Amino acid sequence: MDRRGMKKTVSVLLSLVMMTGVLGGCSSDSVNTELNIALNDSPSTVDPQLTYEINTNNVISFFVATLYEYTPDHELVPCLAESSEVSDDGLIYTFHLKEGLKWSDGRPLLAEDFVFAMQRLADPDVGSNSVYLITDSCMVKNAREINTGKMPVNELGVRALDDRTLIVELEAPCPYFRALVTLPNFSPCCEDYYHVVGEDYAKRADTMLYAGPYIMDRYEPLAMQIHLTKNPYYLNADNISIEGITLQVINANQQAVMCYESGVVDITQITGELTELTEGDPELHVYPQAMLSFIDINHGTNPALKNRNIRMALSKSIDRVSLVENLLRTGYSSITRIIPPGFYKDPDGSDFAGDRTMYDEYAVYDTDEAKRLWELGLSELGISSLTLNFVYATTSGDVAEAICAQMEKALPGLKIELKPVPRKEHSRIRMSGDFDMIMVGWVADYSDPTAFLSCFLSTDHTNSYNDPDYEALIERCQSAEVANNNEERVNLMHRAEEMLMEDAAVIPLWTVGRSYLVHEGVEGFRLTPTGTGFVVTGLTKEVR
């Protein structure tokens, strides 16, 4: 081949290579709306009535639809319901379903499906760990009797007036009932289908019907990988732009970050030390959670803890800001009130807990004031020193020890016996009351301040605080006459929170958000603060 021929051949080859490149580029520009999300644990179930943990709710949120839902801005809006009304006494809710609702196999979704779902939730034979939602959080008529086997499930106070009208009867007013039904446990379940698949229901991807944005096409119990595809029958299917989602369980934190960095996953939750390493990363997003960490005080046994000055001194001796900045880091923020910010709005649209310093005088770190109150408390009790035990889960070891060290340093004569216990023993100890102080983390199930405030009622099986004025106030908050007057109700809830803080009934510590790394091209990724799961509508991924 002569030189000219050689040149020609090379230029043809180069052109081919360039064309291949261009074509290759074209292929990478083709629509790729598959989203990969890393989860840090397998869901314990995909049966919506059985779910009881946030991780499981996150998975389920992709394929269930509920009567009401939260928007990405945390506004409560109807989803499967078109509208709803409540009776004057606050005991009867009527939900009108949207027209043309369908299950993922095309069959109509009816009001009867909600009736069956709630019956399953209350049914002792189903054995849902979330049964308290229907028996305690809202007291659906006869739910308790059904759960204790005293009544058959068909006596539950839920009925379908017609295909599109659902009526729920409550035993006591529940002003937050619409917020509560955003939980997947209240999502519909088709009775006919359930009886056809029998015991296999929700054990495999093909033994479930779906009403939400996606359907599962790959799942097995304790799956490490779940695949979802768009549900064409979902009522808002047009607003769902991502065709498929892979949920990949990655237990190891460092592996999750490597997968994220190498593009194997688009979104990953990060915890532990890696949260600190990613501080300042523009792709790091912290989503607030309706979660409060606090020190629960045993008001029942130790006479010293019945003294308000002692309790307040303990609270004011803790430097929460330093703990958050030096030990807990990203995602955590100190708090000196009961209600965490960002999960409930006042009638004027402002955050219920927007003012973070509102109750600082009762809880903010002030060693001089703490010492003064402490000495006052000790003299009232006629003692010069005090020994208290402090129970905490072993997983919170560092921070619990730091809290106790701060208390002992600030309060002369205080000796704290540390009692680390396994996580699963923690709740038993709390319920038995065998402690002076116990470190607790509490996540609200529904977006209403009473999700926290009702923890301090004497009727709560974990609580030892008993103040008749406080009880009366909360009872009024839940009453029918106040239920429909949101402004008054919110004022009462503010007053209830103030009472707890004034009385130093509890020692709030911090709130925590969930940290996620989200690739630049992914938009609209949100989590609800109450743990109902991901907000799927509006989720998009930039096409490359």
Added chain:
Amino acid sequence: MLKYIGKRLLISVITLLVILLILFLLLQLMPGSPFNDEKLSPEQVAQLKEKYGLDRPVIEQFFRYIVNMLRGDLGVSYSLSANTPITELLVNRFPITVQIGLASMIVGTFSGLVLGFLTAFFRNKVLNFIYGLFTLLGIAVPSYIFAMFFSYFLGYRVDMLPLLYDFRTPILSTVMPIMAMSFGVMSVIARFAKAEASDVMKSDYVLFAKCQGLPNGTVIMKYVLKNSLMPVITVVASLLVSLLTGSLVIERMFSVPGVGGLLTSAIDSNDYSVVIALSFIYSALYIVVMLLLDILYCIIDPRVRLGGRD
């Protein structure tokens, strides 16, 4: 021989029943219950315990479990995977764990034998150095460090192998877990193989064979290898059981849907039925492998059989 096997089988069954009873008694001492959510009232916890029969006396639970087990029913998971039959959980997971465990065993044993025997037969400095390095690393460094190393370099930096287990590429995505798990096996086997082969090579019968003028290759293949393998089989058997029960850390690291992490998760969440089923299966596996090993010994070495008779 048959009488011996029958006797061993009977002892194995009794051992398994005793293990099962001890497990039932130990689980009563575990703190908490499978239903640890503070939001559940004591009555609701009692209701859930009644549903799963956990409110019954332990002996009744024990006998009920045995009856169900004979029917192939290992119960359901209480909390880890609510209401899922345990057999269903295991059927999907055991094959993957066994596949990775067996592959690690084969790779580790084969490479260990090659390394050990080569070092014993050809005493040169380079081989000795490689042997020393690999066996030291394999014994001193835990498998999860290898897993992290392979993940970072082969998975993340070079992007040669998948960082996670993927059911669409089951062979490729198990390469790194197998590599990480086989390293330890290789070093143990290499040490045994080298030590045994060195001893056998010094033995009288090998010396005699060499004196008879047999070629070196024949002596090694016919006498040294065969006689060096016997003690290695014992080591392989015990390693095999630990590999078949899965590696918690490796499975968690590579998101392998095996049984490795299941037992610890079950203990952590007090999922009694999963703990009992897995512990029972592990014990049974160990007993069966040991029984097979004893039988194999009887076949390979008649002296063991005679010893048994005496």
